[in-house]
Amino acid sequence: MNGLMHASKRIGKKMEEPIKIGVSTCLLGENVRYDGGHQLDRFVRDTLGQFVEYVPVCPEVECGLTTPREAMRLVGDAEDPKLLTIKTKVDYTGQMKKWAADKLKALEKEDLCGFIFKKNSPSSGLYRVKVYTEAGQPVKSGTGLWARAFTEHFPLVPVEEDGRLNDPVLRETFIEQIFDMKRWRETLAKPKKIGAVVDFHTRHKLLILSHSPNHYRAMGKLVAGAKQLPIAEFYRQYETLLVEALRLKTTKKKNVNVLQHMMGYFKKDLSADEKQELLEILDDYKRELVPLIVPITLYNHYVRKYGQPYLDQQVYLKPHPTELKLRNHV
Numbered sequence: 001m002n003g004l005m006h007a008s009k010r011i012g013k014k015m016e017e018p019i020k021i022g023v024s025t026c027l028l029g030e031n032v033r034y035d036g037g038h039q040l041d042r043f044v045r046d047t048l049g050q051f052v053e054y055v056p057v058c059p060e061v062e063c064g065l066t067t068p069r070e071a072m073r074l075v076g077d078a079e080d081p082k083l084l085t086i087k088t089k090v091d092y093t094g095q096m097k098k099w100a101a102d103k104l105k106a107l108e109k110e111d112l113c114g115f116i117f118k119k120n121s122p123s124s125g126l127y128r129v130k131v132y133t134e135a136g137q138p139v140k141s142g143t144g145l146w147a148r149a150f151t152e153h154f155p156l157v158p159v160e161e162d163g164r165l166n167d168p169v170l171r172e173t174f175i176e177q178i179f180d181m182k183r184w185r186e187t188l189a190k191p192k193k194i195g196a197v198v199d200f201h202t203r204h205k206l207l208i209l210s211h212s213p214n215h216y217r218a219m220g221k222l223v224a225g226a227k228q229l230p231i232a233e234f235y236r237q238y239e240t241l242l243v244e245a246l247r248l249k250t251t252k253k254k255n256v257n258v259l260q261h262m263m264g265y266f267k268k269d270l271s272a273d274e275k276q277e278l279l280e281i282l283d284d285y286k287r288e289l290v291p292l293i294v295p296i297t298l299y300n301h302y303v304r305k306y307g308q309p310y311l312d313q314q315v316y317l318k319p320h321p322t323e324l325k326l327r328n329h330v
């Protein structure tokens, strides 16, 4: 296996454990595909791979099939399809499901913060995998057997496909989710108390607002009324809302809302020139003349210059490593 798979950097002082991400093995360049080849994704292996520890999973090889092997496809009911080889029609559904059940149990110990699936695969594809009739007509789209089993077993774990990661907004959304999942897991590892969630929530407020003003309000209400709930229920409800919120894409409009909101914290600090500069950059961002990283960098500069404590702890201003350059394209 590639050495990079195990390379992980520490992100900030608090992230002491590596972020573990499941990945379809062929995306790392391993020759496990049905045709004996691989499907190397350089962003996944070389760029993101510097910041996470991958847990590779190839369901077809791990459930006992050889490489190379006959190609397979999904057949029948899109909600519960069979996994059949294309020419000889050998049915591997039972073998795959049995292996998947054992594998899911084993993965519970890994504490995965995300999974990157290989698109279009009848085993690993997450979205729009072709489902055929017995006669061989592609009629519906579904989900690969392994991807379905994984998402049903781990409904709160962020998931994405290699192809969709080429979209700058989807890429940022997914990577933000995995870094947040890691921070949330660190909160879960501490003794359960309202204060721990309040601390997490305070740092994530603007990030949540950039994804969903509705969830921002609902989570504020939940945190304010935390004493009315049993602690486990409070954690459960908070986690559900957090995951839901971060799955929603940020947009230019939502980011502008957050950027304008942040200006309020500098009312007394910024000089007239600095205020003007910030307004001009916000306008440039609105008109798509500069990417999000430009106003964010300026805000980080003012936060340092004026020592703004609330903004200084906001994950929104530093959600993931700058080296990933995710905000240079949105």
Ligand code: SF4
Residues within 6 Å of the ligand: 024, 025, 026, 027, 032, 033, 034, 057, 058, 059, 060, 061, 118, 121, 123, 124
């Ligand atoms: S798509 Fe999935 S099953 Fe196919 S080679 Fe890649 S990891 Fe293995």
